[in-house]
Amino acid sequence: MSNSHRTASGGRIDRTRSVTFTFNGKSYQGCAGDTLASALLANGVHLVARSFKYHRPRGILSAGSEEPSALIQLERGGHTEPNLRATQIELYEGLSAASQNAWPNVNFDVGAVNGLLSKIFVAGFYYKTFMHPQSLWMKLYEPLIRHAAGLGKAPKEPDPDRYDKMHVHCDVLVVGAGPAGLTAALAAARTGARVILADEQNELGGSLLTSGETVDGLPAASWIAKIEAELAACPEIRVLRRTTAAGYYDHNHLTLTERRTDHLPRGAAPHLSRQRLWNVRAKRVVLATGGHERPLVFADNDRPGIMLAGAVRTYVNRYGVTPGKRAVLLTNNDSAYAAALDMQAAGIAIAAIVDVRTAVNGPLAAKARAAGITVLENRAVVATEGGKRLTSVDVMPLAADGGGVVGMARTSIACDLLAMSGGWNPAVHLYSQSTGKLRYDEAAACFVPHKATQALHCAGTCNGRFALPDCLAEGVAAGTEAAREAGFTADAPLPVPRAEADAEEPLRPLWVVPSTQLVGRGSGKHFVDFQNDVTAADVLLASREGYQSVEHLKRYTTMGMGTDQGKTSNVNALAILAQSLSAPIPQVGTTTFRPPYTPVVFGALAGRDVGELADPARVTPMHRWHVENGAVFEDVGQWKRPWYFPRAGESMHDAVNRECRAVRNGVGVLDASTLGKIDIQGPDAAILLNRMYTNAWSKLDVGRCRYGVMCKEEGMVIDDGVTTRLGPNHFLMTTTTSNAAKVLDWLEEYLQTEWPDLRVHLTSVTEHWSTASIAGPKARDVVAALAPDLDLSADAFPFMAMKEAVVAGVPARIFRISFTGELSYEINVPAYHGLRLWTEIMKAGAPHGVTPYGTETMHVLRAEKGYIIVGQETDGTVTPQDLGMDWIVSKQKADFVGKRSFTRQDTSRADRKQLVGLLTQDPTMVLPEGAQITAQAGGTVPIPMLGYVTSSYWSETMGRSIALALIAGGSRMIGQTVHAPLADKNVACAVVKPVFYDPEGVRLHG
Amino acid sequence: MSNYSIVSLIRNAFSHHEHWGRAWRDPAPKPAYDVVIIGGGGHGLATAYYLAKEHGITNVAVLEKGWLGGGNTGRNTTILRSNYLWDESAALYEKSLQLYEGLSQDLNYNTMVSQRGVLNLAHNLHDVRESVRRVNALRLNGIDSEWLTREQVKEFCPAINIAPDVRYPIMGGTLQRRGGTARHDAVAWGFARAASARGVDIIQNCEVTGLRRVGGKVVGVETSRGYIQAGKVGVVAAGHSSVVAGMADLRLPLESHPLQALVSEPIKPVLDCVVMSNAVHVYVSQSDKGELVIGAGIDSYNSYAQRGSFHVIEHQIGPLLELFPIFSRLRLLRHWAGIVDTCPDASPIISKTPVENLFINCGWGTGGFKATPGSGWVFAHTIARNEPHVLNAPFSLDRFTSGYLIDEHGAAAVAH
């Protein structure tokens, strides 16, 4: 396969397997093993993107996850993804990618007019303008900003892929599989410790894949293969390729994102989840995350064709790509010389190495000179030319202090590639996330780990060691030590692999490479953050305006806020800020690196918790019957409850009316299994109830039931329900459906934190029991048919009693309690028998016309009786007294939760909102629930409100509408008229007592 | 202070923007001030600004232990709205929203107040009931709010999934069109600049370490930069309010919790309003920069460390994808936490204290950004006049004794 910019041989690519892909609609060839970036460069394509703000043509800066510029939109339709770094996309057959943020295309982008206005569009300009006229902000200015902002596009279709999660523990987690990480992992794994080695790349080796250095006498590739084999032979090793350590949290909890199918053609591996999110808890962590090369900040340093020197070396050595034909290097340190030598060996003509250092005499420089490369010392690149591709650079001599250039004479050097190196930053992102402290290393001009706060070691370049022998030695030491700390030692410790490195000359930090004009003057732009188009002039402006804290700088200029999180820009910006303040860099500070290290796909964070599995749907054992019998369901918390059971042709209104009539006149049955049930046992069970409910429990007889109301400390009702004494030390509490878990937590919190002395145990038995509530004047007949041996007479089995009996052949508890106001029995059977109980009831009840009813009918019937529903008649601001339930608040008990609040000034006010009934003047008018109530009809806003409608229904029983409401001083307003001002009309209502039906409770007791 | 405008921008372009002055002065602390405000978040800065603007009190210092706005002001999801249920809250937050509406012009700093509408979704019958209740109450309080059906929700917010076959289908929602977002940093910076211009000293990197009292009165503050005498002291320290109040032996009914938020990578506009859902617990908007800004739930433990637990972030995303399945392939760019000061009734405390000359403004918890100007406005009044304004009178400290709670927990709105 031939590419215009491919070396004849070498590299890690497979030249025998060519891969076809399209970029911006045009078809290209690459090789297996290419990234999209390397394949584009092999085809001579540099212009791949437009910048965020000025729409400047941009190329490929780096060869890894630090890439700020080469962001592309991958694929189309449901698979499309914005903002991916071309440098990390592994090429696959049929890949389709496009430039983004350019219109109509990346070659001709209308947005580039912004560049003309760049003198105005400086950092934070939008804070200073777009204020007048005020109305244009929303209509014009902001829409323009929004339209211009953003990079790629979101998909329009749901994600076709799925994602998984893994949760693992290990002894040693090694992040990064370069020379330090590989040796650390092997040293640790040889001890028998459980080791995980994760690397974001497709193959192990890290910087060795770029440098190709010799280790233990082997070429890099062979040495890596040997270590891989040795690792594989260890008993407890897990090697995760294409896996990024994204976050480092407390207690050595790290998250890893593993990409399992992204390197394959879309849809090629349907059996695999696309990505896995690993939550790893490691006893010890070794961070061997390497480093990032810094760009140099010089005039117009952003043209396509201007790349990091190390990246160029990677493309040459690893991918067999020559990103240019004729190159200039610009550097402040020795590492670029190694790049220059490799570039030259690959056939790139090296026009010159421009070095800002005054004199360069180290072994690397000597090698370069010996190879015939021109080294221009004490010079700077002061300008670059070339619209969509670099064509030449201008070079000038530097003044002694590096603060300016000398004379006016420029030397122009024609080139299509500029490889730059501003020194290296250890990749301390994860270390910094772990809350470790950093130290500024003056000699290397970078931040290095200083004081760790978690159980971790840094090794190699991540720890500020740049030479290969040091990285290997530190890797071995860190891996051995981490394993030892986790309790493992090796019988045969790993010897440190041998390697050599050239001595390097000191670096010269020249944070802004000077030019003939001061930064910010002239037309050249000194970019610091390529992605967000932040220049050195912007940093100086922010500093001038007082945005001098690093965080202010970032926020004001947006420096480092892009998708690369400033991997290539943060330290440069910090240094320029420090310079502007005449302060040492460490005094200005460092920025906090926030997780994740590289962006994480939302789908992976959600894992399987989407769609049907978003939240468990809880159903009762009778659910199947409900479905088969056409129930319409309502979500109540996580539960699916039958709302009503429409028959063919019935509206909801019809169905509910029919169900109501059935209960009032015959018999109905409700699935009440969802109510919370808490089994309470222990000698102090009654004491607990006394303290948690407002009424008294000590004297409740075994086999008797009592209704209770539970309040919070401030006296507001939080739950209600019936509790039954099953034995002297044994109670069964029922709670509302949605509060079941909350009430259990609440009781446990009190037991565990306030009254650990109480001998009480609580068990949730909600799902142990199925409950059918049979209600209506004919309820007794149905129960009698099901439990023929049970004496159901009112004397033998009175209201608020519980009996154990065999019902339909199943042992059951029957509670004679009622939420409808009718004679009613709640039959509880072990959940396993729930469906059987239900079908038996339907069978036994058939002669009596038993009618299944849902929650809506239940709501209507209880409202007719004035029974409250917690969460409907209450909202956390309602006391039992407000509900007219003074009777349930014990005056005798010494104390209970909420008691002290009932005497507080506001809680005891007479004009609090109180529960009343409302009857609309027009009996056919059903008030909307949530309607507000006022004293007067009409008026101008703000209109004082008395309260609001909590419940409102058509009452089939009463032949008219009814409503419940909470109204200020309502208990003393019975008989008065109030108003519900709706959006379209006013509804007058009479205030009545909140019991509409059978106020004496005759039917209940019958 | 130079005026900000397109004209001044163009003028300064000719001098390469080399003549812009500091946005706010950077003075050394004076030995004494009439009023010392502790906490340089939005609320503290707004208080100082309105003390100067509305009450002519300019001998004021704002003391900030770190960088301005580095607390919750610079960490929140910037949702603005005033659609609160209770009259007391509605009046206070509405005052604030009204101040926001003219804030950029008042401060001469573009705070990017974007009234793109706040949609609160309803997913069950309970939600619907509570939503209707709120809409009705707001209407009678003269605050804009409307009920949208499921289809109207989709029309207003096309990216949303209203399919009936999801776990918690959308049944409708309430919309406050005047709600929206603002640029949080700009709010802090704008107030700082405008306050500084009126004479207020803004002092960063100055931590208050003690409150000096003589005879039950506060007379000054000990700081990392020395003692500063103060006629009155206003504490506006959000998550650290209890710590500062403790310096005067004052115990507050507050709990401090981490609250987390996250943003996606920037994308072209897809979401043109704020969407909030209580039942599914999501709140999300898209910033002017193109990032989706997503709030997570509160971490249940108490903490002063500005980080939360990762599982809270994980659990936030399932619900997000329920509402917006098309966001699944987008990526999390950053997540972070702030420390929120929560009151038992989820309403703030803006109040005098039992300690003379000591005033407190706290308890904004998860939802005080929207209140920034209003809070400063009433707190300035309270400090200047030694008594609360009618708007904040209900929010006094003694409500925890009297029982006059303003409980916004049950009030169907996610408190952001």
Ligand SMILES: Cc1cc2nc3c(=O)[nH]c(=O)nc-3n(C[C@H](O)[C@H](O)[C@H](O)COP(=O)(O)OP(=O)(O)OC[C@H]3O[C@@H](n4cnc5c(N)ncnc54)[C@H](O)[C@@H]3O)c2cc1C
């Ligand atoms: C993740 C998150 C999302 C949120 N989302 C929203 C939202 O969408 N809408 C909304 O309305 N609200 C939201 N909030 C809440 C909102 O951010 C806060 O209520 C509001 O910003 C508080 O402002 P403040 O000025 O009181 O506090 P802060 O901005 O926290 O300011 C307090 C300042 O006091 C300083 N300080 C503390 N102790 C001392 C001391 N001893 N000496 C000197 N200085 C001290 C701190 O450093 C800090 O800068 C959110 C909060 C968080 C954390």
